[in-house]
Amino acid sequence: MKFITLAQSLGQLEAIASRNQMTEVLADLFSRVTYQEIDWVCYLVLGRLKPKFSGVEFNLAEKMMVRVLSRAIGQSEAESLKLFKQTGDLGEVILKLKTSNSKLKIRKSLEIKDVYNSLLKIAEEAGEGSVERKLNKMAVLLSQLDPLSAKYVVRIPVKKLRLGFSDMTILDALSWMQTGDKSLRPELERAYSVSADIGRIARVFKQQGLNGLKQIQVEVGIPIRPALSERLPNAAKIVEKLECFAVEPKYDGLRVELHLDKTRKVELSEGLFKQQSSFIQIYSRNLDNITHMFPEVVLAVEQLPVKQAIFDGEAIGVHPQTGKLLSFQETIQRRRKHNIKQMLSQVPIKVFIYDLLYLNGRAVFKQPFSQRRQLLEKILTKRQNGLVLTEQTKVNNVKQLRYLLDKYLQQGLEGIMCKKLDEPYQAGGRNFNWVKFKKNTEGKLVDTLDCVVMGYYPGKGKRVGFGIGAFLVGVSDAETIKTVAKIGTGLTDDQWREMKKRCQQIRAPKCPNSYIVNKNLYPDFWCQPKIVVEIMADEITKSPIHTAGLALRFPRLVRFRDDKDIDQITTLKELKKLHQLQTSMLS
Numbered sequence: 001m002k003f004i005t006l007a008q009s010l011g012q013l014e015a016i017a018s019r020n021q022m023t024e025v026l027a028d029l030f031s032r033v034t035y036q037e038i039d040w041v042c043y044l045v046l047g048r049l050k051p052k053f054s055g056v057e058f059n060l061a062e063k064m065m066v067r068v069l070s071r072a073i074g075q076s077e078a079e080s081l082k083l084f085k086q087t088g089d090l091g092e093v094i095l096k097l098k099t100s101n102s103k104l105k106i107r108k109s110l111e112i113k114d115v116y117n118s119l120l121k122i123a124e125e126a127g128e129g130s131v132e133r134k135l136n137k138m139a140v141l142l143s144q145l146d147p148l149s150a151k152y153v154v155r156i157p158v159k160k161l162r163l164g165f166s167d168m169t170i171l172d173a174l175s176w177m178q179t180g181d182k183s184l185r186p187e188l189e190r191a192y193s194v195s196a197d198i199g200r201i202a203r204v205f206k207q208q209g210l211n212g213l214k215q216i217q218v219e220v221g222i223p224i225r226p227a228l229s230e231r232l233p234n235a236a237k238i239v240e241k242l243e244c245f246a247v248e249p250k251y252d253g254l255r256v257e258l259h260l261d262k263t264r265k266v267e268l269s270e271g272l273f274k275q276q277s278s279f280i281q282i283y284s285r286n287l288d289n290i291t292h293m294f295p296e297v298v299l300a301v302e303q304l305p306v307k308q309a310i311f312d313g314e315a316i317g318v319h320p321q322t323g324k325l326l327s328f329q330e331t332i333q334r335r336r337k338h339n340i341k342q343m344l345s346q347v348p349i350k351v352f353i354y355d356l357l358y359l360n361g362r363a364v365f366k367q368p369f370s371q372r373r374q375l376l377e378k379i380l381t382k383r384q385n386g387l388v389l390t391e392q393t394k395v396n397n398v399k400q401l402r403y404l405l406d407k408y409l410q411q412g413l414e415g416i417m418c419k420k421l422d423e424p425y426q427a428g429g430r431n432f433n434w435v436k437f438k439k440n441t442e443g444k445l446v447d448t449l450d451c452v453v454m455g456y457y458p459g460k461g462k463r464v465g466f467g468i469g470a471f472l473v474g475v476s477d478a479e480t481i482k483t484v485a486k487i488g489t490g491l492t493d494d495q496w497r498e499m500k501k502r503c504q505q506i507r508a509p510k511c512p513n514s515y516i517v518n519k520n521l522y523p524d525f526w527c528q529p530k531i532v533v534e535i536m537a538d539e540i541t542k543s544p545i546h547t548a549g550l551a552l553r554f555p556r557l558v559r560f561r562d563d564k565d566i567d568q569i570t571t572l573k574e575l576k577k578l579h580q581l582q583t584s585m586l587s
């Protein structure tokens with residue numbers, strides 16, 4: 001397919017607000033490409049070249065792209081910069097300049113494959129002088145493209161090709177392509193959950209249909225979507241529902257999925273990784289590649305007495321002198337791109353491993369938890385350089401459960417995880433195989449919510465100086481975001497400053513299409529759905545004004561959740577369940 005055809009679909013997608021229409025446009029596009037192209041198209045419509053977990057990034061700032069753009073069109077940099085400042089969108093700038101200059105007529109239109117390969121080469125440029133080479137190649141590519149194609153291509157390296165949908169919409173569209181409805185979504189999602197590479201799923205589905213999907217196996221190097229937990233109101237309900245289960249401490253750190261393959265050798269001669277020779281990758285809860293942030297974990301994983309494995313666990317910082325576990329805020333300092341060496345000694349990491357999903361060529365995630373645990377115990381026989389087997393106690397009565405909750409709370413932990421022993425690992429799913437149980441605050445909300453910041457209001461009184469006095473947050477409902485709270489208190493001065501800074505970086509010119517907001521709550525400034533915040537509240541109440549139909553009473557910010565992205569915020573369904581839990585606890 002010609003790239004211009006893809007660009008036309010991108011144009012359509014950009015103009016659409018309705019999720020169903022987007023799904024239809026995508027389905028139509030998918031039906032017209034070949035199976036050899038469909039994976040590239042999936043990544044490109046998401047504004048990427050590879051799945052997030054591959055770690056392929058452009059690292060080109062908008063300012064640099066202004067330079068590229070001038071070179072591509074033969075225009076002065078000052079002129080391009082002026083236009084960029086007016087519109088704030090490189091895509092519009094290049095579209096305008098290319099359309100208005102008849103000398104720039106393009107005779108030959110490029111195939112998707114050509115554009116994709118050129119972009120990939122640019123992203124993969126590394127080493128000395130790589131920035132200059134990237135800029136030159138990008139300028140050449142842009143000069144070869146028609147105005148509409150250039151508009152979308154220029155947005156990719158600067159991460160501005162936001163069309164407002166995720167991998168999940170692509171799964172719906174794949175189903176739509178085949179059946180004209182979303183009925184195949186469960187099968188597609190099942191395959192995606194064990195092999196979270198959207199391009200791979202699309203290619204297999206396009207070429208081999210449902211049968212192909214069924215053959216998709218877990219592979220080291222492609223993340224499995226993490227299992228999630230449910231909530232229940234009290235200890236008695238947990239024992240009643242789970243019957244015989246294991247209790248583990250619930251650590252408040254960063255979820256890590258560790259992938260190891262000693263049969264795949266890599267050559268890494270650089271700095272902190274120079275002692276490593278096997279293929280090792282670390283993925284976050286939202287499937288980002290975070291390997292380079294934890295070199296000591298990589299080296300520890302390589303020492304494990306197995307050939308291939310995938311582990312699930314929690315990374316948490318420890319005090320360098322006392323060895324005590326650190327808070328989430330301290331641990332999250334390790335989620336960074338730079339100064340990693342320095343942080344190694346300041347915030348050393350321990351990984352509590354609690355599950356095994358793959359071992360020596362075999363997927364084991366479908367085995368009952370008790371069997372997976374036995375395998376894990378054979379691998380983690382001692383504390384292997386900061387890799388620790390998570391403590392576990394088998395439980396079948398309320399007294400024991402309460403005792404363990406108290407024990408771990410006294411140790412300063414968040415609570416406990418109760419896990420059914422006879423169940424498989426529920427990749428990507430939230431069900432009662434895992435139930436989290438946190439401190440019971442007598443009728444008050446027993447858990448925090450992960451919400452997205454939708455917009456903000458300027459400050460009044462003391463907060464005039466911060467430029468922000470309140471912000472609006474929401475939860476997700478299918479692909480829409482509905483409001484649950486306007487938060488104007490409970491932040492420290494530093495948190496207000498931080499919030500303002502973050503909001504300003506992602507201001508949206510108008511209410512984003514996916515937001516459903518009552519007019520009376522319209523914020524003065526809208527934000528793109530990017531910032532995930534953890535919110536504590538006293539209670540969930542019914543609300544006529546918040547579009548979720550429920551609202552948070554006395555909401556306050558607990559922390560920014562940079563480890564989660566928009567796909568992982570609390571859903572309206574969960575909020576309703578929490579509301580029911582709260583009601584049942586009070587009655």
Ligand code: AMP
Nearest residue numbers: 229248249250251252254255314354417
């Ligand atoms: P939540 O994010 O509150 O739904 O809780 C689930 C999260 O708890 C998981 O994503 C893990 O990051 C974390 N966690 C901490 N300890 C454990 C454990 N022992 N088992 C499973 N998850 C755990």
